Amino acid sequence: DTAVSQTPKYLVTQMGNDKSIKCEQNLGHDTMYWYKQDSKKFLKIMFSYNNKELIINETVPNRFSPKSPDKAHLNLHINSLELGDSAVYFCASSQDRGYWFFGPGTRLTVL
Amino acid sequence: QKEVEQDPGPLSVPEGAIVSLNCTYSNSAFQYFMWYRQYSRKGPELLMYTYSSGNKEDGRFTAQVDKSSKYISLFIRDSQPSDSATYLCAMSAAGNKLTFGGGTRVLVKP
Numbered sequence: 001d002t003a004v005s006q007t008p009k010y011l012v013t014q015m016g017n018d019k020s021i022k023c024e025q026n027l028g029h030d031t032m033y034w035y036k037q038d039s040k041k042f043l044k045i046m047f048s049y050n051n052k053e054l055i056i057n058e059t060v061p062n063r064f065s066p067k068s069p070d071k072a073h074l075n076l077h078i079n080s081l082e083l084g085d086s087a088v089y090f091c092a093s094s095q096d097r098g099y100w101f102f103g104p105g106t107r108l109t110v111l
Numbered sequence: 112q113k114e115v116e117q118d119p120g121p122l123s124v125p126e127g128a129i130v131s132l133n134c135t136y137s138n139s140a141f142q143y144f145m146w147y148r149q150y151s152r153k154g155p156e157l158l159m160y161t162y163s164s165g166n167k168e169d170g171r172f173t174a175q176v177d178k179s180s181k182y183i184s185l186f187i188r189d190s191q192p193s194d195s196a197t198y199l200c201a202m203s204a205a206g207n208k209l210t211f212g213g214g215t216r217v218l219v220k221p
Contacts, residue, residue, distance in 0.1 A: 043211040090154055100209050102154040
């Protein structure tokens with residue numbers, strides 16, 4: 001019974017394309033996040049949503065647009081993909097300063 | 112300088128040895144401290160969670176937090192080859208953002 005799930009698991013695309021990654025959590029948490037893990041394995045927060053409201057936007061290019069249709073879902077849309085966007089993107093959720101749970105990741109490769 | 116510093120390793124130990132990992136941080140507002148384990152091509156998995164200073168033990172894992180020194184540790188007793196992974200420390204101030212160290216790669220040799 002997966003707590004935080006993401007689709008797709010792998011995404012290979014050409015520069016300039018637009019793509020989306022979807023995330024769902026079944027933990028009943030109010031807060032969801034997108035993190036980016038670069039080639040050196042460093043995890044950095046991109047966005048945070050609390051109850052469908054954006055609360056953190058960490059100087060991410062505006063080509064990245066998160067959308068939260070409800071508190072169980074947080075999607076990430078990326079326009080005009082660039083080579084430097086290649087990374088692993090993780091969705092996470094948390095509740096009331098509690099534990100953060102991470103999804104399995106989406107490995108994005110931009111050619 | 113990063114807010115959270117962690118030696119990247121790799122740290123290689125024989126099976127059965129104690130693995131000792133640590134992180135230092137600069138933000139004195141951090142009060143929630145976590146250790147995650149990440150296997151290759153998988154998501155981070157929460158191992159230990161500590162609020163403020165002190166020690167916490169869970170099975171073979173012990174987490175220590177020393178806020179006065181801005182230093183946290185994770186000890187793994189009786190290490191197994193299945194413990195081979197990257198270990199990430201993470202911390203939060205107000206509970207709304209998790210800041211990670213760069214991770215330490217651990218290899219437990221049979």
